[in-house]
Amino acid sequence: MRSEPLLAIEPPAPVRNIGELYAIALTLTERAAQRYGKLAAASDEAFAPVRRVFEALSQREEERAEAIEKACIAAIGRAPAQADLRWMPMELVLAEELSDIENSLLSAAYGAWALAVRHRERAFIFWTYIAARADIGIVRTAAESMAREALRDGNLLRRERRLAWRAERRDALAGDAPGATELSSAALLESLLLKDIFRWSQDAPAPQRRHLLSLIGDGSQMSEANDALPRAEAFDEIKRRALRRAEQLSSIYLDEADKAVDPSRLELAQQLAAHSIARLADLRTIASTPE
Structure with a gap:
């Protein structure tokens, strides 16, 4: 990487x-x-x-x-x-x-x-x-x-x-921090980030909403989970948390790639890191776009 x-x-x-x-x-x-x-x-x-x-x-x-x-x-x-x-x-x-x-x-x-x-x-x-x-x-x-x-x-x-x-x-x-250098901890963070991005999309303007949903599919898999998500959170806090989790995931995957000895584990970590870095760049772009 x-x-x-x-x-x-x-x-x-x-x-x-x-x-x-x-x-x-x-x-x-x-x-x-x-x-x-x-x-x-x-x-x-x-x-x-x-x-x-x-x-x-x-x-x-x-x-x-x-x-x-x-x-x-x-x-x-x-x-x-x-x-x-x-x-x-x-x-x-x-x-x-x-x-x-x-x-x-x-x-x-x-x-x-x-x-x-x-x-x-x-x-x-x-x-x-x-x-x-x-x-x-x-x-x-x-x-x-x-x-x-x-x-x-x-x-x-x-x-x-x-x-x-x-x-x-x-x-x-x-x-x-929840095992921040282990791939096994990333699954939970991915799930939490998915929810954050979906919540972010619900209050975002239409162009940003489409961009956000493209990062997680169409969001249909979140329809039921969304009912259980807290509604009192500020929009800016949801964005900050999503960015923080996206950045943490990128760090996890990069660290794992640096430590990997097994070729298959290295390849997986590199693929995950590349995807995560691209996603983080997209989220930062969306966050900096005037509403």
Whole structure:
């Protein structure tokens, strides 16, 4: 399911001197610090566990930027400058990835650490490209050092990711979440989501109603169950709950695909994840459509 390359495009040209190398490194680091810092400043109380992760990540990048400036001054007698750049470095910390975390109803520390690991893996690949294409020894050596730093960082972040996963797993086993990493728990969530989507469709405008019902069939199988559903709930609460359950199901299937060893179980989890992600995208589109 997650077979896309970490680095979408290769660096467009070799780095010609050490000043250019440090300018690239500083640009990437300042960009990461800014984007992590934006999430670190999020004020939503429900985002607090994730915000603390981004506070730590932002601080790490700020410290890295200071170290890059000092290394550049030691090497060429001045700090890196934008004028040293011949091409703008590609994005290693993607805004859309961070937006997914920020907008998710299920954001947790594990997901934030996992994304940070991915960013450092991307940095490692980037710097290995730079080192491999360098014509000058000092540039190659410095790029190799930055690749090793990214690798070390990735290992440290993986440790934080494991600790977060264990903590969240303990909460799940204690009853805070209904077996969120097991396919067997998904059947109940699917049933609950089906009811939520049907209830959503009943109060939605006609175009949205048709779209919603297309996600669950024509809704005829819900006619009897609908009589037993509570009527006092607010329309917005039904929508939020449906989105939350759809997102949780996508996470369950993706996690199961990541863990699967048996090929048939992997194929099933991937199929379920693909369907669930498409459904979640449809629900988000419907939810954002003006009524």
